[in-house]
Amino acid sequence: MNSEEQTRAPGTSDADPQPLDEGAAEDFLRMFNRGADFLREVIQENQRLRYRLASVESQLESGAGAPADDRVAFLEKELSSWKEKYNSLLSRIEEVEEENRDFLQRYMEVEEENNNLANLYIASYQLHSTLNFDEVLQIILEIVINLIGAELFAVYLYESKSDSLQAVASEGLDTDKFPKVKLGEGDIGQAVAGAEMALFEDRLALPEADLEQPLAVIPLQIKDDTIGAIVIFRLLQQKPRFLDVDRELFHLLAGHAATAVFASRLYTESERKLSTMQGFIDLLTKS
Amino acid sequence: MSRNVLIVEDSPTMRQLLIMALRKIGDLTIDEAGDGIAGLQKIREKVYDLVITDINMPMMDGLKLVSLIRQDERHRDTPVVVITTESGEEDRNRAFRLGANAYITKPVRAAQVTRKIRELLD
Numbered sequence: 405m406n407s408e409e410q411t412r413a414p415g416t417s418d419a420d421p422q423p424l425d426e427g428a429a430e431d432f433l434r435m436f437n438r439g440a441d442f443l444r445e446v447i448q449e450n451q452r453l454r455y456r457l458a459s460v461e462s463q464l465e466s467g468a469g470a471p472a473d474d475r476v477a478f479l480e481k482e483l484s485s486w487k488e489k490y491n492s493l494l495s496r497i498e499e500v501e502e503e504n505r506d507f508l509q510r511y512m513e514v515e516e517e518n519n520n521l522a523n524l525y526i527a528s529y530q531l532h533s534t535l536n537f538d539e540v541l542q543i544i545l546e547i548v549i550n551l552i553g554a555e556l557f558a559v560y561l562y563e564s565k566s567d568s569l570q571a572v573a574s575e576g577l578d579t580d581k582f583p584k585v586k587l588g589e590g591d592i593g594q595a596v597a598g599a600e601m602a603l604f605e606d607r608l609a610l611p612e613a614d615l616e617q618p619l620a621v622i623p624l625q626i627k628d629d630t631i632g633a634i635v636i637f638r639l640l641q642q643k644p645r646f647l648d649v650d651r652e653l654f655h656l657l658a659g660h661a662a663t664a665v666f667a668s669r670l671y672t673e674s675e676r677k678l679s680t681m682q683g684f685i686d687l688l689t690k691s
Numbered sequence: 692m693s694r695n696v697l698i699v700e701d702s703p704t705m706r707q708l709l710i711m712a713l714r715k716i717g718d719l720t721i722d723e724a725g726d727g728i729a730g731l732q733k734i735r736e737k738v739y740d741l742v743i744t745d746i747n748m749p750m751m752d753g754l755k756l757v758s759l760i761r762q763d764e765r766h767r768d769t770p771v772v773v774i775t776t777e778s779g780e781e782d783r784n785r786a787f788r789l790g791a792n793a794y795i796t797k798p799v800r801a802a803q804v805t806r807k808i809r810e811l812l813d
Contacts, residue, residue: 515802522711522801530704546704549776553798642778642796 520649523551524656531664535671540664541573544634547657549575552650553643554636556613558582561632561665562596569596569633576638582615595621596633601654608645613638620646622654624662631662693718694740694812699730699756700774701748705797709743709774712804716812727751731759738765741812746775746782754789761790770811774799 530543541559548554556576560569569592571582588597595602602621610617620636634657639645696719700706706723713719722737724730728750734742742760746753753773760766770792775782778796786794793807 519800519802522708526704526707526711530707533703543704546702550702550705550708550797550799553776555776640776640778640797643798 520652523649524652527551527653527656528660531660535668537665537668537672540661540668544657544661544665545573545575547653547661548634548636551653552636553640554638555640556638557634557636559632559634559665560585560592560596562587562630569593572632590616591618592621592633592635596623596630599623599625599628599630601658603646603651605646608639620654622658624665625658626662626666631666634661693720695720695722695737696808697722697724697730697733697739697742699724699727699742699744699748699753701725701745705745705774705799708799708801709804712801713808715801715805716809727753727756730756734760734763734766739769741770741772741808742766743772743774743808746773746777746786754786757786757789757791772807772811774804 527547530547531540534540534543544559548557554575558571558574558577558579560582561572562568563570566584567587569585569587571579573579574582585592585596587593591602591604601623602618604617604619607617607619615637618635618637619639620634622634622636623630624632624634634654696713698706698709698713698721700709700723710721710723713721722733722739724733726748727744730742730744731751733739744753744756753775757771757773760769760771771790772793772795773786773791774795774797776797777783783794792811795803795807
């Protein structure tokens with residue numbers, strides 16, 4: 405339809421329509437179809453935009469739509485990941501700290517054990533370092549003073565003639581001040597007769613030492629024979645109680661001090677007898 | 692460089708325990724003396740980086756030895772450790788007044804000696 409055809413003539417109205425010719429109808433139909441196509445395109449575009457809008461709204465709702473939101477979401481994800489790693493590291497640190505505490509505890513135990521073994525080794529080494537009876541007694545005193553921390557104590561030896569124990573070396577009091585002890589009598593006599601080490605730790609709190617009330621009696625034994633005892637009456641002021649290593653030292657002394665005392669006494673006696681015999685032989689051969 | 696340590700102690704048992712404790716520290720040359728006079732003789736012959744002494748000893752006690760060590764120009768600043776059975780405050784104060792750097796009471800633990808000596812040598 406051209407402009408002229410669409411223009412109404414002056415003096416005409418809608419109530420008086422003019423009949424259309426065939427060409428005009430075709431033009432109208434073509435124009436109508438174009439309008440229909442355009443309308444379809446608009447509808448499609450509308451649908452597309454509605455779909456896009458729905459999609460954007462959906463993205464907005466999920467928080468992953470706009471670039472800033474993407475970044476926030478990414479950072480949140482990263483943060484979450486780092487938090488997981490941080491918690492994992494914290495957990496690992498706690499495990500390592502626990503292991504360290506465990507190692508420290510073990511190290512202290514090993515160090516304690518080393519100390520104990522060192523003391524036992526030194527005691528054993530020193531006891532067997534000489535065959536001189538007096539030196540052996542001196543070493544026993546040194547061990548009891550320096551390694552156990554006793555202040556008043558004595559080494560008793562058994563005398564079969566009197567069936568009693570006689571002090572032969574001591575610390576804190578002259579040796580002759582320690583009374584003889586009949587085997588089987590009192591705490592000392594009973595412990596030696598029973599060949600059992602006896603500790604009276606309840607007496608550690610007593611204000612004064614009593615020669616009838618020992619703190620510890622350590623019988624000196626060679627197999628089933630008891631040859632004497634180490635009897636402790638008082639510990640040094642700075643030594644409030646017996647320790648585990650003391651008990652181990654007592655067991656070591658019970659055996660090693662006994663053999664050292666016995667061997668040295670035997671050796672000293674044999675040396676004396678040998679000397680006497682040598683003198684006798686010299687006397688015979690000279691005459 | 693090896694450091695020189697002198698042990699002045701009349702008990703062979705204690706000397707052995709102290710030597711065992713010192714061996715854990717490492718490069719040390721350890722000399723021994725059985726009484727104060729012998730200890731003083733060694734101090735006059737050689738310069739020591741540390742001296743350990745007992746108090747109750749024959750010939751000369753450890754406190755006298757400490758005071759004589761301090762009179763020796765070469766040992767004026769040498770650390771001196773007193774190891775003794777005497778736990779009284781008076782003995783302790785006297786030892787520090789005379790110039791001792793540490794005071795350890797018996798019975799001693801090897802680890803305790805090692806720690807103290809290491810601290811003084813460092």
